[in-house]
Amino acid sequence: MKQLYYKVDKCLGCKSCEIACAVAHSLSGELFNTLQEEVLSLPRKKVLYYKDKNYPVSCRHCKEPKCVDACMAKALVYDKEKGMVLHDTERCVGCWMCVMVCPYAAIRPNLKTKIPLRCDRCNDKDNPACVEACPTGAIIWQEETGLRV
Numbered sequence: 001m002k003q004l005y006y007k008v009d010k011c012l013g014c015k016s017c018e019i020a021c022a023v024a025h026s027l028s029g030e031l032f033n034t035l036q037e038e039v040l041s042l043p044r045k046k047v048l049y050y051k052d053k054n055y056p057v058s059c060r061h062c063k064e065p066k067c068v069d070a071c072m073a074k075a076l077v078y079d080k081e082k083g084m085v086l087h088d089t090e091r092c093v094g095c096w097m098c099v100m101v102c103p104y105a106a107i108r109p110n111l112k113t114k115i116p117l118r119c120d121r122c123n124d125k126d127n128p129a130c131v132e133a134c135p136t137g138a139i140i141w142q143e144e145t146g147l148r149v
Contacts, residue, residue, distance in 0.1 A: 001083040003144045004121065004128065006056050010138035011047065013054035018043040020133030024122055042110060044119045045130050056130070056139055058119035059106045061085050067098035067107060067118075083144070084123075089115050 019031075026034035026041035034041055045058040061084040068076045068085060075091035076098060078084075094114035099107045108117040122128040131141045 001144050002121075002141055003061075003083075004058065004119075004131070005140040005142060007138045007140065008053055008055055010136045011054040011056055012136055012138075013047055013049055014135065015047050016133040016135060017045050017056055017130035017139055018047060020129040021045045021119075024125070024129035039112070042108065042117055044108065044117045046108065057104060057106050058130070059085060059102075060104055061119075061121070066101040066103065070097040070101040072097065084121060085118070087116075087118060087120070092116070 021043035022041045023029065023031050023034045025044065027037055028034055045056060048055045048057055061078075063078070063083075065076070065078055065085050068078050072095060073091050073093045075088045075093070077086050077088075079086050092115050094116075096109050096114075096116060098118075099109050099116050106118065110117050119128075122130075127141055128139075131139045
């Protein structure tokens with residue numbers, strides 16, 4: 001099962017991953033068209049700057065996810081086969097409990113739709129958009145090793 005890993009020492013904080021994520025989740029899937037869409041797409045990933053380092057942050061798809069336990073609408077479920085947390089936006093009531101309990105601050109509230117945004121690893125693509133967009137290779141998509149990169 002593939003996972004996203006991060007080499008923090010390689011992250012420049014350029015936010016190319018954020019832009020690629022927003023474009024990948026837009027209606028058009030193209031940068032210039034995305035900017036002209038009525039409802040702008042937001043990234044599911046963010047880059048935070050803390051103590052002289054940049055940290056790409058996105059859902060870690062925890063094996064024992066607190067967000068799934070906190071979801072009163074059962075809109076979040078952990079799929080063991082895929083090794084990821086799935087989000088049914090139709091069931092979501094926008095209570096944002098998942099945002100509050102995530103220990104990694106990886107779930108982003110969307111103030112317009114009231115539906116939280118979280119990384120889906122670009123499930124419809126071979127590689128996540130953030131991996132392909134990272135100019136330094138700070139974001140890695142590889143088989144789970146059990147070790148941190």
